[in-house]
Amino acid sequence: MNKEINVELLFEKYTNNSIDDEELFQLHSFFQTGNNEEQLNTLLQAYFASEVTSDIPEEKSAEVADLAWIEIQQNIGLRKPTLMGRISWITKVAAAVLIFLSLSVYFILKNDSAGKLASKDYITDIQPGTNRASLISSKGTVYQLNGEKQEIITENGIVHYKDGTLVENEESDQNLTLTTPKGGQYCVTLSDGTKVWLNAASSLSYPATFSGKERRVELLGEAYFEVHHNASQPFIVSTRGQQIRVLGTSFNVNAYNDDNKTVTTLVNGRVQLSRDGNDEAPQLHPGEQSVLAGAGFEIAEVDASLFIAWKDGQFRFKATPLTEVMRQVERWYNLDIDYTGIPTDIQIHASISRDKKLSTVLHALEKITDLKFEIKGRSVKLMR
Known part of the structure; x- marks a missing residue:
């Protein structure tokens, strides 16, 4: 990325709707780097310094309301406005980040330079x-x-x-x-x-x-659970190398064999984790995530909404490695992806509906990453 890019100017042009496709690509690409997130927060805080969100240009707000704001309110569970219509600063900034990212993908798809549907860039397309x-x-x-x-x-x-x-x-x-x-x-x-x-x-x-004394199920792959509370009969989810003990909780478990890790994300309630043949049994609190990848549990605070968005028909990525993004795409579109040459250091920030055709999703990823993919049948590979 060109370090001489004038981010402040590009962001100003973005907010007043005078940015062109190339400038939008530069601005979005700049914020793909995690080290630049603080600068994005500073720009957003300055822009949303007022107490209302109506500062978003009207033409943008009207076009992406369903994509961004309604999604934030209904699917992510951020605090909604009070009767007076006021929004907390934290909610406002979080919403601004997601609106910015959703707008980026939205306008990348809407303003295709050739003025054609993304699917026409590919020989075949997949539902x-x-x-x-x-x-x-x-x-x-x-x-x-x-x-x-x-x-x-x-x-x-x-x-x-x-x-x-x-x-x-x-x-x-x-x-x-x-x-x-x-x-x-x-x-x-x-x-x-x-x-x-x-x-x-x-x-x-x-x-x-x-x-019996417990309710036990076994999972391979990914599932979101809303467990019915029964303190006298704990609910236990067994995955590869891990057991989750639940009383009454909502959580997501990702335990695909090809990921070589088990990721448990707690939305609400309480769960206790254990490894096969090991006494270690950490507990998760709402908004925490555990990653078990051989050595032991690694626990961190996360935005749980990102990891359950698939249930509500969305791909949601925030600093997600491109290879992980492609694995999600591969499973949902029933593909065989050749990962040869796909960069491992690219991170994706985006919100894309899972009801789009494959060409639309790949088109967005191509614009974000400056890569080019080729579809042949159900095989996808990086074009040299």
Whole structure:
């Protein structure tokens, strides 16, 4: 990045809507570097020095309200305005950061220099993932689930959709496995009322009916849990090398085999973690994240909303390594990505809807990173 770039001038041009495509790219690229985040905060604080958010140019505000502000209020859970319409300074700055990043991606896609749809830059295009899953009984019976119904409920040993339509019509106490392919996701309510959202290329094994002193499930891949409280029967999630003990909590677990780590993000409540064959048992508090990658648990405070956005149909990245971004894209679009040559030091800041075609997502990443990807069938690689 050119160190002589006049960031203050570019930011001023951005806020008064006089910035062109090249300048917007320079400004956005500058803030891809984590060391420049403090300068971004300073610019934002100066710009949002008033008590209202209406300083955003009207033409921008109208175009991206659904993309940024409503998303912040409803999906992220930031504090909403009081009846007087006043917003706390912390909320305002956090919203400003996300609006800035969302605007960047929005205008990158909207102001394509050729004035064409992103998909025309590629020979082929791929639709985003959908609600797809299979339910496998311990007897080996496989049920292909109805994607339009989106969720199954296990009740009194019987599995049915939310509308009451039966999936498995034979009451049993057997174990079940819900599995999603690449490009699929699904939701299940367990017999105790716990709700689980399963991300792409994942599986959840659970009993049709919980019995005994604990409620135990096994996860491979990624899932978001809203655990029904029952202090007398703790809920336990087993993943590769880790167990999570829960009383009544909302949290996300990412435990894909190809990531070589287990990431647990707590939204609310309390969980206790343990490793197989080890007495270490740290507890997580809301807004904390644990990463287990061999040596032990590493715990840090995070913005939990970033790690559960997939459940609400969003890719949300903040200083996320490009390779990690590509792994998420690979699973959701059912791809085979060749990681050869993809830089490991590029960090992505962006908010992109998961209902976009693959070409749209890659187009945004290309504009952000100055890289170029090639799609052939379901294979994606970096163009030299």
